[in-house]
Amino acid sequence: MSDIAIKVENLSKLYRLGEVGTGTMSQDLNRWWASVRGKEDPFATVGETNDRTSKGNSDFVWSLKDINFEVKKGEVLGIIGRNGAGKSTLLKILSKITAPTTGKIKVNGRIASLLEVGTGFHPELTGRENIFLNGAILGMTKTEIRSKFDEIVDFSGVERYIDTPVKRYSSGMYVRLAFAVSAFLEPEVLIVDEVLAVGDAEFQKKCLGRMKDVSVNDGRTVLFVSHNMAAIQKLCTSGLFLQNGTVLANEGIDPIVDMYLANNFYNGNSVILEPKTGQSASIIKVEIIDEDGESVYEIAIGKKWIVKLTFQVDKVIKGMVSSIGIVSPADISICTSWQEPMDFVPGVYCSEFKQNDVQFAAGKYRVFVALSIGGTQNIQFLEDVASFNIIPVIKSADATVVSYDASTGIVLNQLQMVTYPVC
Amino acid sequence: MDTINVLEKQQPLQAENSPQDETWTEVIQPRTNLLDLGLADVWRYRDLVMLFVRRDFVSTYKQTVLGPIWFFIQPLLTTITYVIIFGNVAKLSTDGLPQAVFYMSGITIWNYFAQTLTNTSTVFRDNAAMFGKVYFPRLTMPLSIVISNLVRFAIQFGLFFAIWLYYLLKGNSGIHPNWLILLTPLLVVTMGLMSLGLGMIFSALTTKYRDLAMLLVFGVQLLMYATPVIYPLSSITGKYRWVILANPMTSIVETFRYAFLGSGSFSWTYLAYSLGFTVVILILGTIIFNRVQKSFTDTV
Numbered sequence: 067m068s069d070i071a072i073k074v075e076n077l078s079k080l081y082r083l084g085e086v087g088t089g090t091m092s093q094d095l096n097r098w099w100a101s102v103r104g105k106e107d108p109f110a111t112v113g114e115t116n117d118r119t120s121k122g123n124s125d126f127v128w129s130l131k132d133i134n135f136e137v138k139k140g141e142v143l144g145i146i147g148r149n150g151a152g153k154s155t156l157l158k159i160l161s162k163i164t165a166p167t168t169g170k171i172k173v174n175g176r177i178a179s180l181l182e183v184g185t186g187f188h189p190e191l192t193g194r195e196n197i198f199l200n201g202a203i204l205g206m207t208k209t210e211i212r213s214k215f216d217e218i219v220d221f222s223g224v225e226r227y228i229d230t231p232v233k234r235y236s237s238g239m240y241v242r243l244a245f246a247v248s249a250f251l252e253p254e255v256l257i258v259d260e261v262l263a264v265g266d267a268e269f270q271k272k273c274l275g276r277m278k279d280v281s282v283n284d285g286r287t288v289l290f291v292s293h294n295m296a297a298i299q300k301l302c303t304s305g306l307f308l309q310n311g312t313v314l315a316n317e318g319i320d321p322i323v324d325m326y327l328a329n330n331f332y333n334g335n336s337v338i339l340e341p342k343t344g345q346s347a348s349i350i351k352v353e354i355i356d357e358d359g360e361s362v363y364e365i366a367i368g369k370k371w372i373v374k375l376t377f378q379v380d381k382v383i384k385g386m387v388s389s390i391g392i393v394s395p396a397d398i399s400i401c402t403s404w405q406e407p408m409d410f411v412p413g414v415y416c417s418e419f420k421q422n423d424v425q426f427a428a429g430k431y432r433v434f435v436a437l438s439i440g441g442t443q444n445i446q447f448l449e450d451v452a453s454f455n456i457i458p459v460i461k462s463a464d465a466t467v468v469s470y471d472a473s474t475g476i477v478l479n480q481l482q483m484v485t486y487p488v489c
Numbered sequence: 490m491d492t493i494n495v496l497e498k499q500q501p502l503q504a505e506n507s508p509q510d511e512t513w514t515e516v517i518q519p520r521t522n523l524l525d526l527g528l529a530d531v532w533r534y535r536d537l538v539m540l541f542v543r544r545d546f547v548s549t550y551k552q553t554v555l556g557p558i559w560f561f562i563q564p565l566l567t568t569i570t571y572v573i574i575f576g577n578v579a580k581l582s583t584d585g586l587p588q589a590v591f592y593m594s595g596i597t598i599w600n601y602f603a604q605t606l607t608n609t610s611t612v613f614r615d616n617a618a619m620f621g622k623v624y625f626p627r628l629t630m631p632l633s634i635v636i637s638n639l640v641r642f643a644i645q646f647g648l649f650f651a652i653w654l655y656y657l658l659k660g661n662s663g664i665h666p667n668w669l670i671l672l673t674p675l676l677v678v679t680m681g682l683m684s685l686g687l688g689m690i691f692s693a694l695t696t697k698y699r700d701l702a703m704l705l706v707f708g709v710q711l712l713m714y715a716t717p718v719i720y721p722l723s724s725i726t727g728k729y730r731w732v733i734l735a736n737p738m739t740s741i742v743e744t745f746r747y748a749f750l751g752s753g754s755f756s757w758t759y760l761a762y763s764l765g766f767t768v769v770i771l772i773l774g775t776i777i778f779n780r781v782q783k784s785f786t787d788t789v
Contacts, residue, residue: 073513081787158786162517162624165783170518177515182622190548199544202537203625231551 069139070174071255071287072160077133077169079155079311082126129155131311133169139254142281142288144302144319146295146326151308153291157181157259160289175254175287178205182259184244189233193224193243196232200247214250221272222246242269249276255287256280260294277301295323296458326364336361337452341378347386347410347437347445351376354433354454364455367428367478371454373419375435379410386410386445388417389436393450394476395429407440425478428458520783526775530626537625541633542640560644564600568593575719584721584752585663590649590656594746595718597649601642601677602684602738603709608634609688610705613696613785620786627782628775631692635685642677653749665751672748672760676741683737683767689774693781717742721753734759737766 130152137143145153158164160171161179186203187196197218201211211218219225222243224235232240258277278301281288292298298305298319305322307314315325342348353374356362365371373390389404403419433452437445531538550556568589575581576588583591609631613620616630656662695702716738717725725733733739740759747755 158621159517162783163621164786166517166519168519170516172513173515173517174513179623185622186619188544188548190551191544195544195547199540202534202540203619203623205534205625207533208536208540 070136071139071141072137072174072289073172074133074135075170075172077130077156077159077171078128078167079130079152079159079164080126080167081129081155128311130159130166133308133311133313135306135313135316137255137287137289139174139287140281140285141304142290142302144298144305144322145289145291145308146293146298146305146322147308147314150310152311153308154181154259155311156308157257157289157291161257173255176205177255177257178251178253179257180204180248180251180259181257183241183248187232187240187244190231192231193219193228193235196243197247200244204248204251205253206251210252218246218250221249221276238269245269245273249273249280252284253286255289257289259291274300295326299323339448339451342446345445346381346383347377347379349375349377349435349437349446349448349451350414352433352435352448352452354452362454364457367425367456367458371421373433373435373452375417375419376414377417377437378414379412381412383410383439385440387438387440388415389438390419391434391436393432393434394426395431398476400426400476423479426456427476427478428456430455526779527626527628531628531632534626534629538629538633538636541629542637545633545637546640557644560641561648564593564596564645564648567596567600571596571719581720582724584723584750586750586752587656587662587664590653590662590664590750591721591746592719593649593652594749595716595742597642597645598676598680598742598745599713599716599718599738600645601638602680603713604641605635605638605681605684606688606691607706607709608638609685610691611695611702612688612692613781614692614699614702617786620782628778631685631689631778634688635681639677639681663752664749666749667747667751669744669748669755672744676745679764679767680738680741682771683763686767686770686772686774689778690770693777693785696781696785712736712738715739717746717753721746723753737763739763 133152133156145156147153155164157179158181159166161177161181163179163181184200186200188199191199197215198208198211201218202208206214219228222239222245224239224243227235227239232243235243274297277288277290280286281301288301290298290301302319304317305319306316307322307325315322336351336353338351339349341350351374353361353376354363354365355372355374356365357370357372362371373392375388375390377388379386385407386409387404387407389402391402392400394400405417431454432450433454434447434449435451436447438447439445546557550559553559555562571592572588576583576592612627612630612634620627653664657664657666691701691705695705713719715733715736717733722733722739722743740756740763743753744755744760747753
């Protein structure tokens with residue numbers, strides 16, 4: 067019993083959709099009347115699961131529904147799931163910002179949460195004053211902050227500006243100072259929401275290092291939410307996979323990340339289009355698939371991907387070309403590919419564009435597709451019709467995945483290289 | 490779907506575990522005991538309260554040339570306005586006292602009450618962004634408002650004191666201070682706690698019904714006219730006198746004025762009424778505030 071830091075039991079959270087303020091008074095009265103008669107909340111029973119893409123009948127949704135899990139002392143738990151899975155709600159309840167609708171969480175030890183860096187920073191105050199204010203907001207006493215003050219300033223690297231109001235800081239300095247304060251918190255349980263996505267690459271590395279320090283060397287319990295699978299794998303020992311407000315899986319971090327990547331939850335990778343009338347041919351579907359023909363959105367670096375283009379031909383066409391182009395996250399066209407001109411008779415056709423040896427760096431790539439005659443006369447041209455996401459994964463066990471760092475350029479392949487003596 | 494049923498089925502099981510529950514340092518659950526006010530938590534965060542107070546001051550007067558002198562200017566200008574409008578144009582009675590010192594005694598007291606009340610009443614709305622990101626005992630916020638307004642009051646009181654001393658030493662101005670001056674700290678504390686209690690009740694309600702914030706600004710203005718700030722209580726006779734007497738601020742303003750200026754009336758009964766009112770409102774306010782703070786982020 068004593069080695070458990072957090073125990074979550076049947077936790078649920080109900081949210082009301084629509085605008086708060088319309089009809090809240092009558093609902094409040096209804097609720098109150100129900101509670102007077104000892105009945106359950108009349109609105110809680112009508113709640114639906116939080117599938118935000120389809121419109122439900124009820125104004126109430128369960129953002130979290132019957133969540134159960136335990137976190138052991140010293141465990142570093144990565145919480146993952148797509149947007150809207152309930153990660154932030156869970157963190158908010160854990161950090162006591164909002165109360166659960168039902169269920170409870172039992173905690174051993176003090177919790178500090180970092181849902182945002184620099185909460186409570188006041189632009190008019192100096193860096194020094196803000197360190198004290200922010201530290202106190204996060205739960206440190208004045209004496210604690212004073213004893214760590216030098217370390218904080220040192221970590222942030224803004225010593226020269228420490229007596230300048232933070233409104234004069236560059237946004238980078240601001241964020242560094244803010245993170246520095248939180249980095250020196252010493253609670254038994256630390257809750258971190260994607261705050262690492264701040265600062266430059268060097269500072270991010272420093273932050274990750276500090277997080278690792280907190281969890282490994284100090285043996286603290288950490289709950290970490292991120293979409294950055296590389297960071298999650300580096301830091302966490304176990305994972306919690308949330309989907310639509312329920313726990314899909316809770317086990318070691320590697321299987322969880324695999325599951326997350328394999329789980330096809332994005333629709334941007336498969337686009338179905340209405341056939342155009344009055345055209346000799348039209349594109350009806352654009353898909354990103356993997357080698358097994360499964361639709362994928364997130365592709366680990368090194369995994370093969372295929373852009374599959376389905377089009378419908380209504381009249382006999384001679385010399386038609388289907389082509390695709392790929393645009394990098396930084397908005398640079400990196401390649402175009404086309405199939406040799408062919409003659410088509412009416413029917414439905416597919417073109418597949420397979421990734422070759424070129425490895426793209428992590429990021430979101432957009433796809434445009436076109437049908438044309440001889441590559442010059444356009445029949446149909448669609449920009450940004452689909453997208454896929456290349457994600458960095460650090461993995462040693464799986465030999466099919468090459469280990470690359472995320473920040474080394476657009477193309478990751480090594481050039482051919484020789485080193486030889488010249489004298 | 491039937492979460493509630495599931496929960497009910499598991500309750501006996503939880504009951505068996507209950508002895509072990511005591512080993513937890515904290516249990517987060519939908520509702521806590523009404524009287525579990527978390528005051529120990531507030532005490533642990535006392536440094537934060539003082540830092541908030543400091544922040545209020547520093548941020549208000551940074552980049553102003555006159556700085557804290559603005560604390561003097563505001564009541565001074567109000568007093569001058571009152572002397573002109575209520576004293577010379579409307580010719581309201583001041584019980585034969587010098588107008589400046591009469592109005593200032595009322596304004597100094599009233600400003601503290603009104604400022605604290607309006608500031609605390611929007612505490613959730615104003616700090617929603619911060620409250621939505623990090624937990625600290627929410628009570629620290631209204632407490633810091635009460636304290637920072639107390640500092641402001643002290644400065645304004647200093648100004649009043651100077652003017653009062655001037656008239657006292659000048660003599661022949663009808664000012665007769667008495668031993669009730671010793672009650673001043675009690676009056677100030679009562680007033681601070683009363684505005685805190687009322688402010689907390691309003692702050693809890695304004696998270697959902699923002700109309701109340703508008704209403705309150707207007708209400709505080711009206712309440713000033715139902716308090717003997719710009720007129721002496723003695724000038725109110727007739728059947729609506731009870732309205733003025735029912736106002737718990739009346740006896741505080743009257744006592745303060747009676748103690749320093751010797752005019753007006755003093756009654757232990759009315760003062761006790763104000764004290765009782767304050768205690769009830771403060772307890773009620775704290776309970777309501779604590780209830781709302783748990784999930785206000787969903788509705789604010």
